[in-house]
Amino acid sequence: MNISILVFGSDKFLANLPDxxxxxxxxxxxxxxxxxxxxxxxxxxxxxxxxxxASLHKSTDLCCWLKxxxxxxxxxxxxxEDRPEHLCQRNWEWYLDMTSTALKQGADAYIWQIPEEKIDxxxxxxxxxRLILAQLTVGLRKAQKYRDLLQKNDVxxxxxxxxxxxxxxxxxxxxxxxPKQIQNARTQKNPLSLLILDVDFFKxxxxxxxxxxxxxxxxxxxxxxxxxxxxxxxxxxxxxxEFLIILPNTTxxxxxxxxxxxxxxxxxxxxxxxxxxxxxxxISLGTACLQDEDDEDGISMLDRADxxxxxxxxxxxxxxxxxxxxxxxxxxQPVSS
Numbered sequence: 368m369n370i371s372i373l374v375f376g377s378d379k380f381l382a383n384l385p386d387x388x389x390x391x392x393x394x395x396x397x398x399x400x401x402x403x404x405x406x407x408x409x410x411x412x413x414x415x416x417x418x419x420x421a422s423l424h425k426s427t428d429l430c431c432w433l434k435x436x437x438x439x440x441x442x443x444x445x446x447x448e449d450r451p452e453h454l455c456q457r458n459w460e461w462y463l464d465m466t467s468t469a470l471k472q473g474a475d476a477y478i479w480q481i482p483e484e485k486i487d488x489x490x491x492x493x494x495x496x497r498l499i500l501a502q503l504t505v506g507l508r509k510a511q512k513y514r515d516l517l518q519k520n521d522v523x524x525x526x527x528x529x530x531x532x533x534x535x536x537x538x539x540x541x542x543x544x545x546p547k548q549i550q551n552a553r554t555q556k557n558p559l560s561l562l563i564l565d566v567d568f569f570k571x572x573x574x575x576x577x578x579x580x581x582x583x584x585x586x587x588x589x590x591x592x593x594x595x596x597x598x599x600x601x602x603x604x605x606x607x608x609e610f611l612i613i614l615p616n617t618t619x620x621x622x623x624x625x626x627x628x629x630x631x632x633x634x635x636x637x638x639x640x641x642x643x644x645x646x647x648x649x650i651s652l653g654t655a656c657l658q659d660e661d662d663e664d665g666i667s668m669l670d671r672a673d674x675x676x677x678x679x680x681x682x683x684x685x686x687x688x689x690x691x692x693x694x695x696x697x698x699x700q701p702v703s704s
Contacts, residue, residue, distance in 0.1 A: 370507055374398045375405050375429055376420030380449065383480060384418070385496040388503070402429055409439065415510035416503065417444045419474070427472055434473030441513040443506030446474035454479060476502045530604040532582055533589035541603045541611060545665040548613055552657055559615060559657040560622035563672045564629065566608040567649045567684040580640055584648060587638045595632050600625070619656035619689060626652040626687040634685065649685035651676060
């Protein structure tokens with residue numbers, strides 16, 4: 368993987384680091400010498416590793432700031448000691464005290480960057496470079512573990528937000544996504560609608576053919592819905608045989624058109640369960656469009672669509688009802704053949 372390195376220091380400081388750090392196939396390196404710019408860069412696009420030049424103004428402030436950022440705790444920070452007044456010290460007790468201070472300030476490692484002219488043999492220079500590269504390896508491992516953790520969390524989140532039967536988004540996902548869609552619609556001043564649909568007489572399917580057949584009907588229905596939605600539409604299994612679809616950038620009139628089309632698509636063609644069994648089903652639908660008085664979580668909007676759905680079911684089923692429109696098609700009860 369390509370590791371992102373932010374160098375808080377000068378170009379001269381970077382030039383004194385091992386040549387391997389500037390290998391563009393392994394590391395992506397950016398040099399910043401201003402604290403505010405560095406903080407902004409870290410907040411927008413966090414690097415994997417930060418190399419800090421101790422002699423640079425406010426280098427300690429950057430380490431302290433980074434330590435306080437809980438969400439950035441995975442970034443590996445290496446403080447390089449290049450201040451001449453410190454490098455001339457030969458007292459091990461002093462060195463250990465400086466290392467302790469650096470780690471408390473937020474650095475994950477503290478390394479002396481001894482200028483080449485101060486090292487009297489190539490062996491010592493090589494050893495210093497090996498130490499630096501070893502610390503980079505530690506940072507690389509930490510970055511890889513963090514990325515692996517993110518990937519696992521993404522998988523777990525996907526599992527938690529997916530309905531296991533239909534593979535649609537579940538109600539928990541809806542509770543997270545609908546407020547975001549409402550906020551986006553209001554910020555961008557775009558319309559937003561949703562529709563709720565319910566399978567008519569679904570209990571009769573379960574009672575007649577069993578719950579496994581009922582589950583298969585829901586799977587086939589969800590697939591048919593997904594295959595006939597627009598790219599912008601977001602479907603959810605709301606619960607049981609009830610589904611909900613968010614319709615971004617869609618007016619109430621346009622939502623009615625979408626709902627009527629789905630009603631017709633489900634009604635027109637029976638669902639093939641196996642070679643011996645096909646089942647006709649119909650759906651009832653209620654739609655609602657976002658209003659200025661609706662709450663930010665979408666509860667009132669959901670309640671309005673649900674009331675129209677209940678009205679569709681109580682007035683004959685197999686129909687769409689919204690605030691101003693009623694659509695009716697000939698009623699069909701589920702039958703097998």
